[in-house]
Amino acid sequence: MRTVVHTRQGDPAEVLRLREDPDPPPRPGAGQILVRLLVRPVHPGDLVGVEGLPGLAEQRPTEVRTPGVEGMGVVESVGPDVPALRPGQRVAVFPAPGTWADFVVVAADRAVPVPDGVSDETAALMLVNPLTLVMLYRALDNALGEQGKGPVLQTAAGSSIGRLVSAAAVRHGLPLVNLVRNASGARRMRESYPTLPVVTTSDGDWREQVRHHTGGRPLQVVLDCVGGPLTQDLVTLLADGGTLVTYGRLGSGTTVLEELPLVQRGLTVRGVTVWHWTHRTPQERAQDVAFALDLAQNTPELFEVAARYDLADVNAAVEHARRPGKSGTVLLTSPRPTGAAQEDVR
Ligand SMILES: NC(=O)c1ccc[n+]([C@@H]2O[C@H](COP(=O)([O-])OP(=O)(O)OC[C@H]3O[C@@H](n4cnc5c(N)ncnc54)[C@H](OP(=O)(O)O)[C@@H]3O)[C@@H](O)[C@H]2O)c1
Structure with a gap:
């Protein structure tokens, strides 16, 4: 399992590193799912989280932190009390802190099933x-x-x-x-x-x-x-x-x-x-997600991809994300799973 981590704020090229863990991924708790991530964006806000904001005091992460708030992947396993999702299903997740990793555990209500016909890349960009x-x-x-x-x-x-x-x-x-x-x-x-x-x-x-x-x-x-x-x-x-x-x-x-x-x-x-979107009522959030899904299904050209990099090439991806004249969003990818869980991956 690979995870991008940093322990202090600063220039991403200096503070980000890829950690490879032999341990199995974490188990989801009640109301949670474990997602095997396939694609996640490099948003400007992700870089703010790594660098801090100029003019504000440095925030020192008290522990190892993984950037990323959005991504798409395949449900690997579900915890107790998650009736609506099943392993193998494609989902987009937000807000899901720590998506720059092969796996993330997230509350099931932060996962949106990806409709057939929406590509993995569009799904990775369809929420934030x-x-x-x-x-x-x-x-x-x-x-x-x-x-x-x-x-x-x-x-x-x-x-x-x-x-x-x-x-x-x-x-x-x-x-x-x-x-x-x-x-x-x-x-x-x-x-x-x-x-x-x-x-x-x-x-x-x-x-x-x-x-x-x-x-x-x-x-x-x-x-x-x-x-x-x-x-x-x-x-x-x-x-x-x-x-x-x-x-x-x-x-x-x-x-x-x-x-x-x-x-x-x-x-x-x-x-x-x-x-602040999470402060909206469940009904309002459902309407907003329906709007996002409609955009992803009917106007995928609005979700332009600037480039794709393997998660291990995170520094090259960040450099590209900041390049003047770049059009679209840079994506970080992980290899597709093999075996049964692959059935829903597009
Ligand atoms: N408040 C929120 O919740 C929220 C959520 C999402 C995004 N955002 C913000 O929305 C903004 C756009 O995000 P995005 O993901 O759409 O960005 P993006 O696709 O990465 O595009 C960045 C754009 O900004 C231009 N740019 C970069 N630096 C600039 C500067 N100093 N002056 C003028 N233009 C500049 C670039 O133009 P060139 O072609 O000239 O290089 C490029 O078109 C970011 O500030 C991001 O933090 C906020």
Whole structure:
């Protein structure tokens, strides 16, 4: 059994190592399942967990920690009181801390059976990003209010999430401006979403370009996962009373909250995290999972894969995940099981 581990935060290339254990995998307890993982993503948030956040005190894991929160695999065994799942069944899991390993034990209610026709790779990507989209759209609806229809801008529009947001904007007729950081990213977005305007921050006049695309109207909402000094510019483009929804920190540097005209202009800053998804009611969560399954079944092209690496090549995978211009998500894979448990694997 192979497990990616780290005992301190820092540069993934320095702190991550692959541990090989001769011991059998752990046994699931009551209400739990043991999943033999086949595919798991390398999300930006996974790397934050390894490195820590700049500006925040280092969190020292008190014990060995394994990154990863999402993945797909095959149920290896089930504990007592798990009527709905059986060994050999394909499942996607989230939130499931420690998926960068060959096996993970997870509560059965965090496993979603993978429908026939959904590939292993799509299944490995079908929970975190679609559920983040759900959370972002809810924040967007609240910020737009009853008559509000935008305009809205999103940063890092070429990201995997940004593409989901763009597809949803096209579907709902939301006036969205996509912001990227360079011309090649802009070209890719225009090819994929030709009806949505794209602006590049490497152009000196990018703020004027945004205003041009909104017909001079200030932005009602910004969805931002870059942060840093860009925040000042984003706030300048917002309408009085507008909302900055922040959900990531891809950029470097910081913006001082007190230097933003939040009070004078009645602005709102709202943080969104997919971790709060677990606070939703069971009925709401079931609806959200049904939405994610529908996306995976009917629009698998929205779950783009940038590259695949064996779990043992975790450092190469992390390096690729951070490469500028990468499109899609990097996956970490494990060999498929042999024998009876293979029957459901696609
Ligand atoms: N809050 C939550 O619960 C939650 C959940 C999931 C994801 N997220 C966040 O959502 C964001 C996107 O995640 P993802 O998995 O979709 O990312 P991804 O597929 O890895 O894509 C990253 C994108 O960001 C762009 N980028 C990277 N650094 C940038 C910078 N400094 N300035 C501007 N653009 C930059 C890259 O563009 P280039 O083509 O220019 O390289 C690439 O398009 C991340 O910040 C992640 O942490 C948050």
